[in-house]
Amino acid sequence: MAVPHRQVDEFGGRDMHKLIDQTVIELARRYPNHIALATSALEKHGDALLIAEKVSTPHLPAKKTKREIAHVHTEGKNVDYSMHAVLSPKDCKEVIEKGWGEKMTLAGTLKMPAEYLMIYTPRSESELKVVRDILEAAIGFMTGAARPLEE
Template sequence: MSDISKRATLAAASVRELFARHPRLTILLSSVTTFLGLSYPALARNYQAYKDLGRGALPSNVFGWAVACMLKPFEREGLSTEIYNKDLPESWLGDPETFPFRHGPRAKLGWHFPPQRQVDQIPSDEMKQKIIQAFLQAAVDNIKRVEVAASLAEKAHAAMFVRGPPPHAAAAQNKREIGHVHADVDYSMHLMLAPGDCKLVIEHGWGERHPLGGTQFVPAQLLLLYAPRDEEELAVVQRITKASIGFMTNSREVV
């Protein structure tokens, strides 16, 4: 039996076990999946796709998968930028004329959220290490303004936080968390950015809004940045990371 067949068989067994042990959860999940147009044969594949996304806010098991499926109907699109038009004046990215466009198509994201992850354009192992090093170096370079701790949004990943009290409402809503790298599968990032910078990043193809962005649960300023694929893209992501630190700490002295 091939590896893919084994994974599909195990996924199907987990789904059957969930149905057998938790009838009330089964009724709710079945209603949601029917609404979404998922047939039973698709459930096992859908469950395995959820597990392949890696660690996130929800456990990587049938219970986390069930919650992720239930959240799907509440997903919002993440590419429109009208939401930022009323709060554009301040920017930490600098001159928009010097901010480049990302080459090629956007990264494809997984069906589920959470976790919000990309499923293609995954960087090389060498680039993955450089992404982590650049993120942690930004924290070290700005140690007077930020601190590193486990992400509150996704406890599996290290995150940067504002050191001290949040300087504005967006920082408070996100519990001082500036951002984190998904350092297990895709190496994309979640970062908080100023409204004008959100608009620029999305329109230039570097990322998109969180599926719940703009609700009482998730700030509209929380973006997923696609993982950089080469040194040139890494430099742009570093620029965005510094802009995120500047916005969240309300500082123009980020290095």
Template sequence: MADLLTTRAPAAVKELVARHPKLVISLSSIASVLAVSYPALSRNYQAYKDLGKGALPVNIFGWAVACMIHPFGRETRSTAVYDKYSSESWLGEPDFPVRQSPRPKMGWHFPPQRQADQIPSEEMKLEIVKTFFQIAVDNVKLVGIAGSLAERVHAAMYVRGPPPHAAAAQIKGEIGHVHADVDYSMHLVLSPRDCKLVIEHGWGERHPMSGTRVLPVEDLLIYAPRDQEELAVVQRIIKASVGFMTNSREVV
């Protein structure tokens, strides 16, 4: 590398190479690595933007923060963490179905935690949003709607009144929200018993920061339903989340 530079570079560079050959070789090596890596970095940035809006801005700054956070993420699909909790179920365990397809691929970045495939049709996207907010309307005595504190860019369902337990208090009463811009998955907070059921039956997984000071361990991402049959199950999960977060058996 030094020989190549001395034969092609102007006099000033030749002098630099002569005085600091190891430094020049090191800098050249770093530059080569960056040049090779740039396409990968560009693809990673595009993948971040493709995930849509979330807590971080959809720009270089948000991407950089998401990349820095990534090593601190926890695994999302084990359920042993819930065994130490004694909790009720709002889902109705005996007849809760298993999701009949592989889990969707998740985006590498978080935030935002999003699906990278198995995106529902445009018609189904409308049905998902309608279903979510209809549950809020039907249970107006228990819940309200406001901007999401967790992600700031989506409308969220909240507990109406004081949070009834630690999980609700930690997330400031936010029951959940739909990611109504790209994948139409949703984040919901469920009882530990129902979290285990949802994960083991293939309907969702934890947020990588669940179980930290940032989010309660009961915070799950629920995969976007792709047809009416899956939507009916997700509707059931939303109602279970409302029941747990409001500590009510009166959800309709």
């Protein structure tokens, strides 16, 4: 089920798109016991972070998203490099209040969890750091994984 919900302006450039792709790959490598990088179960194309098969489904939000933690809009008609992610209620509130994202149009319906947000496309490296932190928070919420210590 793909329901268009995309960013309409202020897109990052191609260099930023490459950095976003790299960030998603790096996160998959950073949490190999908790997540897997695969095609989005919800979009049916594009990269997504999913709960690894060996991790049990922790809660209803994970079940509703077919264990998908986040995906980036990199393919299809509406390529904008925004993303959808599932966050804790507390993190959802912070993301929305700080203007980093908004609730997905179907969030809180029978099909989608209330914690399902669209995260805006980062336009700079400082915004990419924020998005990376948001994705790590989503990984933690969806898998229970603690952030690895910085190397």
